Amino acid sequence: MGGRTPRHHELIYPGYSSMTHKRREREAKERERLEQMLTYERKLWDAGVSHIAGVDEAGRGPLAGPVVAGAVILPMSNCYIPELNDSKKLSEKKRNRLFDQIKKQTTAIGIGIIEPREIDRLNIYQATRQAMIDALSHLSNQIQHVLIDGKPFSSFPYPYTAVVKGDSKSLSIAAASIVAKVTRDRMMVKFHEQYPLYNFAKHKGYPTQAHFAALRAYGHCPIHRRSFRGVREFFKDFSDEFYNWKNALEQAERGDGLKKIADHIAKFSHTLKSEELEELRLIYQYRKKWLLRQHAN
Structure with a gap:
């Protein structure tokens, strides 16, 4: 049945x-x-x-x-x-x-x-x-x-x-x-086999400290995304002053300290190229959002 x-x-x-x-x-x-x-x-x-x-x-x-x-x-x-x-x-x-x-x-x-x-x-x-x-x-x-x-x-x-x-x-x-x-x-x-200096097999291209260290040491390779923050600077001749301000922004631990650094950058903006200022602006915005999230947690 x-x-x-x-x-x-x-x-x-x-x-x-x-x-x-x-x-x-x-x-x-x-x-x-x-x-x-x-x-x-x-x-x-x-x-x-x-x-x-x-x-x-x-x-x-x-x-x-x-x-x-x-x-x-x-x-x-x-x-x-x-x-x-x-x-x-x-x-x-x-x-x-x-x-x-x-x-x-x-x-x-x-x-x-x-x-x-x-x-x-x-x-x-x-x-x-x-x-x-x-x-x-x-x-x-x-x-x-x-x-x-x-x-x-x-x-x-x-x-x-x-x-x-x-x-x-x-x-x-x-x-x-x-x-x-x-x-x-x-x-x-597979890309790691082509570009072993970057250790893509481990971090898969994500923004790790080791990946940034490889970018600083060897520059970019053909599979890097040129439009991404953290890679863009390696396609341009950025000044030592830019990197000093960049490091200061990325190491800021408080919102008020971050704002002071941004104010200092504004005072000396005439010494930086327009693309350097734009990159620093993006870094500032990213760090500000990160600090706000940290404070919220």
Whole structure:
């Protein structure tokens, strides 16, 4: 006869009914977490939307290398991937293992890559948007709705929902975050072979002290983002005076002290080039915001 209709969690987790009682108890918490991360997908599935793409990026903040977006469509059933989470919360070893599982279990995967020169031309916001669009374009015409990590874009060519911190709230976005992160990290390891002086295999292009030290010692390389603060100065002949003021601003520990340094810079502005003043202005604004955040915490 027909028998009973499988429950929703049995469709998502094949083999659920055959689990031992002990195993059910051990995995109950993980199932609950993963089911909670299907909230956005379920609402769309219940509305008849079956092809939902999650999309996320890796590499907005680094000084070097591309920005990479991953796009993933999870199946309506068999989307249970234990330990799937925001890529930033996982070890490199676990990300690599989950990446292999995602490739086996997802309906479709797309990757979009925007290179450093294009980032400089577009700006990082537009480059991230374009990387996501490129990743989604590799999913063919299956997409009915997109779940995006972060805030809304001013325009986007697909119906979408923006989910702040979506990589920890949506399984589709979490899977996309792992695809993007693992893909980009592997690219940076390859770049390390080309440019070993910068140790890209370790910091992946992010602004660490070791990375800044390498920039000071060796200058920039072809994959550095020329438009990014911390790299721009290496493309121009900045004066010793600029670096003295730069160091003073970056070492200021209080807002009033930072303001005094800025006032001194203003008095001696006639001794600095316009591009040096603009760079110092950006450094001042960044340090001011950082100090305000520190005070708020």
